[in-house]
Amino acid sequence: MDIKLELVAVPVTDVDRAKAFYEKIGFHADHDHTVSEDVRFVQLTPPGSACSIAIGTGLTRMTPGSLDNMQVVVADIEEAYEDLRGRGVEVTEIQDLPWGSFVYFSDPDGNGWAVQQTTPRKTAE
Structure with a gap:
């Protein structure tokens, strides 16, 4: 039996502001439906x-900004770092750990994201 994670709720205060932010960083808006008041x-x-x-x-009943350490994976952390900075996102410097290289950022409500390259970068010794 396959079990696939396909949708994660992210709690936000201002839907339009959050949507604009996620579109700015390259997420595709698949649906936007007002179901009721x-x-x-x-x-x-x-x-x-x-x-x-x-x-x-x-x-969701989660408090806006309470989601922490949502993680996405990229092939090239340096490219992701430059891309996010180029889109005006405040990101941390690249952190190299034994299990990969990471940058971190938050959405306008403070929901925290990690961007991981699963293999550590080859850095000059």
């Missing part, structure tokens, strides 16, 4: 990902 569902997918995020109103 109390429910708006926006689904966004990172390029190449089989898993999407959902933002909106009436979707």
Whole structure:
């Protein structure tokens, strides 16, 4: 039996601001539906990902900004670092750990993201 993670709710205060941020960093807006006065569902997918995020109103009881360490994986951390900076995202410097290289950023509500290259970079000794 396959079990696939396909959608993760990200709690935000301002749906339009969050949607603009995620689109700015390259996520594709798949759906944006106002279901009722109390429910708006926006689904966004990172390029190449089989898993999407959902933002909106009436979707989760989590406090906006409380999601921490959502992780995406890239082939080249240096390219991802430069791309995010070029899009105006405040990212940490690249951190090299035994299990990979990482940069970190947050969305406008403070939900934390990690970007990982699964193999450590080859850095000058």
